[in-house]
Amino acid sequence: MNGSDVILQVHNVCKSFPEGNGGRLVVLDSIDFSLREGESVAVVGNSGCGKSTLLEVCASLLRPESGEILFDGEDLGSLEDDRLSEIRCRKMGFVFQSSLLLGDFTALENVMMPGLLAGGEWSDAKKRAESLLASVGLGDRAEHRNDALSGGERQRVAVARALMNTPKIVFADEPTGSLDEENAAIIENLLFSLVKDSHATLFLATHNMVFARRCDRVLRLHDRILCDA
Amino acid sequence: MHDSYMGMLQERIRKDPHLKDHVILLVVVSSLLSFSLIFVHSMAAGIADKYAYIGSGHLTISGAYAGENAFPVRKSSALLYGSKKTVPLLVKGVGDDYFTAQRRKELSLAEQDGSILADDGGGKPRLAISERLASSLSLAVGDNALLVFPVDGSFKPVLCTVGVLFASGYAELDDSLVFCPLSLLQRFDAPLETEVLVDGNVSEAKQRLLQEGYSVSAWYEDNSDIADNLRTSQNVVTGVFFAIAFLAAYFISEFSSTMVTDKKREIATIKLMGMKDKEIRRVFFRAIFRISVGAVFIGVALGIILSYVSLPILGFFAKSGFAAFSYYLLSFPIRIPVVRILLVIAFLFVLSMISAAVSLDRIKKIEPISLIQA
Numbered sequence: 001m002n003g004s005d006v007i008l009q010v011h012n013v014c015k016s017f018p019e020g021n022g023g024r025l026v027v028l029d030s031i032d033f034s035l036r037e038g039e040s041v042a043v044v045g046n047s048g049c050g051k052s053t054l055l056e057v058c059a060s061l062l063r064p065e066s067g068e069i070l071f072d073g074e075d076l077g078s079l080e081d082d083r084l085s086e087i088r089c090r091k092m093g094f095v096f097q098s099s100l101l102l103g104d105f106t107a108l109e110n111v112m113m114p115g116l117l118a119g120g121e122w123s124d125a126k127k128r129a130e131s132l133l134a135s136v137g138l139g140d141r142a143e144h145r146n147d148a149l150s151g152g153e154r155q156r157v158a159v160a161r162a163l164m165n166t167p168k169i170v171f172a173d174e175p176t177g178s179l180d181e182e183n184a185a186i187i188e189n190l191l192f193s194l195v196k197d198s199h200a201t202l203f204l205a206t207h208n209m210v211f212a213r214r215c216d217r218v219l220r221l222h223d224r225i226l227c228d229a
Numbered sequence: 230m231h232d233s234y235m236g237m238l239q240e241r242i243r244k245d246p247h248l249k250d251h252v253i254l255l256v257v258v259s260s261l262l263s264f265s266l267i268f269v270h271s272m273a274a275g276i277a278d279k280y281a282y283i284g285s286g287h288l289t290i291s292g293a294y295a296g297e298n299a300f301p302v303r304k305s306s307a308l309l310y311g312s313k314k315t316v317p318l319l320v321k322g323v324g325d326d327y328f329t330a331q332r333r334k335e336l337s338l339a340e341q342d343g344s345i346l347a348d349d350g351g352g353k354p355r356l357a358i359s360e361r362l363a364s365s366l367s368l369a370v371g372d373n374a375l376l377v378f379p380v381d382g383s384f385k386p387v388l389c390t391v392g393v394l395f396a397s398g399y400a401e402l403d404d405s406l407v408f409c410p411l412s413l414l415q416r417f418d419a420p421l422e423t424e425v426l427v428d429g430n431v432s433e434a435k436q437r438l439l440q441e442g443y444s445v446s447a448w449y450e451d452n453s454d455i456a457d458n459l460r461t462s463q464n465v466v467t468g469v470f471f472a473i474a475f476l477a478a479y480f481i482s483e484f485s486s487t488m489v490t491d492k493k494r495e496i497a498t499i500k501l502m503g504m505k506d507k508e509i510r511r512v513f514f515r516a517i518f519r520i521s522v523g524a525v526f527i528g529v530a531l532g533i534i535l536s537y538v539s540l541p542i543l544g545f546f547a548k549s550g551f552a553a554f555s556y557y558l559l560s561f562p563i564r565i566p567v568v569r570i571l572l573v574i575a576f577l578f579v580l581s582m583i584s585a586a587v588s589l590d591r592i593k594k595i596e597p598i599s600l601i602q603a
Contacts (some may be wrong), residue, residue, distance in 0.1 A: 052601070061501070082505050084368040089503020096601055100498050114502050138456045161502075171602070 006070075007201050008035040008058060015050075015057055027053045029224035031067065037168070040195065040202035042212035044229060045221035051205040052173050054221060058203065059092060059171045060084045072168055087138030089117050093162030093170040093200070094193065097177040099154035101146045107133060107143040107157045111174065114164040125164075132160035136190050151226055159190050169201040176211065186204030238499075242516040247491065249485045251517070252524045258477040258527025259527045259577065260535065262470050263570050267563060268389055273459040275561025279399045280455060281448045282335045284407065284422025287431045289451060294423040300327050303414035303421050309358070309407060310375040311366025318362075318405045322414035322456045331426075336395035341407040345393050354413045355392030359403035363394050370394060376409070380417050387413065398561075403577035411490040412475060415501065474577035481582030489591045494600060502599075510589045519583050525578055529570065536563050 013031040016024040027050035035041055056062045058069060060076045071074045071162040072091060078085065093114075094100075101110045108129050115125035133142050141149065149157065155175065161178050162170050176184035188211055195202045204215060212218045217223060218229040242248070258540050281287045286300065288446045293301065303322040308315050328338065336357075337446070338345065346355045355376060368374055368391050378385045389409065397403050415421075427434040431447050449456035489496065496509055 056598060056601065061596075061601070082507075085503045085505045086499070088501065089505075092503075094501060100501070102495055102498055104244070104495075109237070114498070117499075117502055117504050168493060 005036040006034045007037045007072055008203070009068075009070040010034065010058060011068045011070075013057060013064045013069060015062065015064045026062070026224055028057065028226075031226050033167070033219060033226055035169070035201050035203060037201055038196075038199050039203065039217065040192065040215040041217045041219060042206055042215040043219045043221055044207060044209060044212045048206060049221050050224065051207075051221055054226070055171050055173050055203060055205045059094065060088065089114060090165055091168045093157050093165070093167035093171040095155070095162045095170065095175040097145075097174040099151075099158040101149075101154055101157055101161075103146045106143050106145050107138060107149060107153075110146070110157055111160045111164055114161060118165050129160070129164060132163060132194075133157070135194065136160045137186075150183075152179055152186060153188050155179060155183070156174040156190060159187065159194065163194055163198055163200070167196050167200055169203060170195050171203050173205045174207070175204075176206075176208070184211075195218055238512045239516040239519070242488075242492075243520060245491070247484060247488050248516075248520060251481060254477060254480055254484075254522060255521055255524035255551070256528040256531065258473065259525045259574060260531035262286060262473065262573055262577070263529045263532030264535040264539070265466060265532075266470065266569050266573065267532065267534070267565055268539065269463055270566040270569065271536070271561050271564045273463055274564050276399060276455065276459060277389060277448070278401055278561070279335060280452050281431075282332050283397055283402055285448045285451045287326060287448055288425040288435055288438065289446050289448075290423040290425060290438065292421055292423070294425065294438075294443060296425065298426040298428075299410060300324065300424045300426075302327070302424050303411060303419035304422065305414050305417060305419045307379075307407075308377045309362070309366065310377065311368055313367055314365070314471065316362065316366065316404075318407055320378070320407050320409050320414065322409050322411040322419065324411045327408075336397055338393065338395050346408065353388055353390045353431050354410050357393045357395055357408035358387045358391060359406070360394045361389060361400060361403040362394045362407070363391065365404075376407075378417055383484050385417060389434055396475060410558040463569075467573065470573045471576055474580060477577055478580035478584045481517075481521075481581045481586045485513075485585040485588035489513070489595075493595055496592055496595045496598035501600060506593050510586075510594050513589050513592070514586060516581075518582060519582055521578065521585075525574055529574060533565065536565075 002108070010031055010033050013028055014026070014173070015028040016026040019025050033052065043054060043175075053062065057064050058071075060069075060071075060079075062078065071087065074083075074087070076087070088094075090181050101107075103115070105113070108126070111129035111132055112122075112125045115128060116122065120128075130142060133139055138153060138156055138160070141153060145207055146154065159175075164171075170191075174193060176187050179187060191202065192214060193203075202215065204212065206212050211216075212229075219226050220229040290299075299354070301324055305320050305322075306317065307320045308317055323346070326349070328336075333339075338357075345357055345419050353373070356376070358368065363369060370391050370393065371527070372391045374389050374391055376387045376389055378387065395403075425434070425438075431449075435447050499509060500506070540561075
């Protein structure tokens with residue numbers, strides 16, 4: 001692997017959560033792996049094995065107890081919250097099982113949000129958001145608010161929003177988990193094609209092996225240890 | 230972050246239904262605060278005017294003084310006999326020029342030709358007594374009234390005629406003051422004083438006269454109990470309003486906390502997208518700030534309007550003989566205590582904004598991860 005290609009490097013990361021009995025539940029133990037620019041990697045495992053936790057730790061949403069996470073040359077563990085916010089805004093995209101759209105905003109405004117948070121001009125952000133909504137097949141639904149969209153449409157808006165700032169990495173945690181088969185297939189296809197078009201890395205957490213096998217690599221998280229599937 | 234997006238977020242916050250509670254609270258509190266301050270201040274100033282114009286002048290000089298707006302008077306205590314009862318009171322002997330337009334207004338006297346207290350030709354001195362006093366003594370214009378003066382250890386009765394009735398609107402004065410011709414009290418050697426009306430600062434005018442060698446006292450010294458009461462009332466009311474403002478600020482703080490809790494999901498989402506805590510706090514604070522400025526402005530305007538509207542209503546109650554109002558002055562010009570209103574409202578406003586800012590600090594505790602794990 002060429003070192004300059006690595007966008008995310010995880011070294012010896014451990015994460016545990018407090019338990020009711022005063023002890024701690026270890027979810028991740030000495031995790032080591034790296035992701036290269038532009039590749040797609042899925043992490044699979046049984047429900048509750050810690051896939052989401054691993055993704056959240058890598059995305060700086062959770063801080064690990066120990067270990068090091070280097071993202072685009074920066075040690076996420078040593079950064080202040082404001083810098084982490086900036087990195088999430090400019091370099092990361094997120095798609096979760098729930099679309100997490102802002103209810104008071106239209107689809108277009110939801111997609112524009114990361115662009116404007118990054119300091120983009122209104123007209124540029126609008127143009128880019130309209131283009132992304134068109135590419136996910138929602139060009140004619142841009143002015144609809146969250147409650148006027150179906151579950152599948154909301155998730156398509158979430159995919160468009162994740163790609164708004166042309167991120168270096170897209171974290172997707174069970175993005176089709178709450179969708180029917182038809183909509184799940186649409187989201188899968190969109191996610192792969194759009195991420196590839198934007199040359200971003202895709203880090204996917206799923207228990208769906210069919211979905212996972214579409215990625216360049218598949219990692220399995222089992223009993224707190226990560227290994228190639 | 231782009232300003233128009235900031236504006237868009239603020240607009241969404243302003244549509245929060247909880248903001249209505251915030252606006253209503255601020256409008257009600259600020260309107261009641263300003264109304265009460267205006268009312269108490271105007272009433273106090275009105276009572277002060279009554280004492281200054283009718284009671285003792287702004288300044289009282291012992292002896293004669295030939296200046297502008299100076300009126301020679303003589304005063305004596307006396308008993309006024311009616312057919313059913315006797316009333317102790319202060320009789321003030323005044324000259325023909327005493328009843329100026331302003332004094333006629335304060336006494337609700339109609340503009341009349343000649344002197345109010347001019348001799349009616351029957352040789353009996355004419356008196357000006359209040360409608361309240363006339364009513365309690367069963368006297369009417371043209372009736373005889375007996376005044377008894379204490380003179381050199383004995384009593385001198387004088388039969389007078391009720392010449393005119395006045396109504397100052399303030400029961401304290403109406404019940405204890407009678408006007409008679411200056412010459413009547415000159416007869417009993419009541420000391421001569423000169424009442425001076427002052428345009429401007431009374432204390433400064435007093436100092437000037439003192440420097441010129443006159444023996445001078447101000448109305449608030451001659452009526453120190455009343456002046457102290459008025460001052461204390463205004464200060465107590467202002468103090469109470471500061472306390473109310475404090476309570477209002479507490480509720481605004483609670484409201485801000487509720488709004489943050491209600492919008493936890495949205496806050497977590499925009500934090501996930503990379504918006505910083507300080508930016509989110511700024512958006513919420515600006516939304517609350519702008520709406521608070523508007524609410525306070527409307528509240529003060531409503532308070533001023535309420536002050537003007539309340540006087541005719543209270544006057545109506547007073548004329549209806551509603552006992553609870555009989556010892557209040559209910560006819561006075563509205564004067565807006567700009568400095569006191571600004572102080573109280575500024576206090577309310579600053580305290581509200583500080584408490585809102587402190588409450589919005591809770592935004593820091595909302596983690597984007599809570600959104601995903603929920």
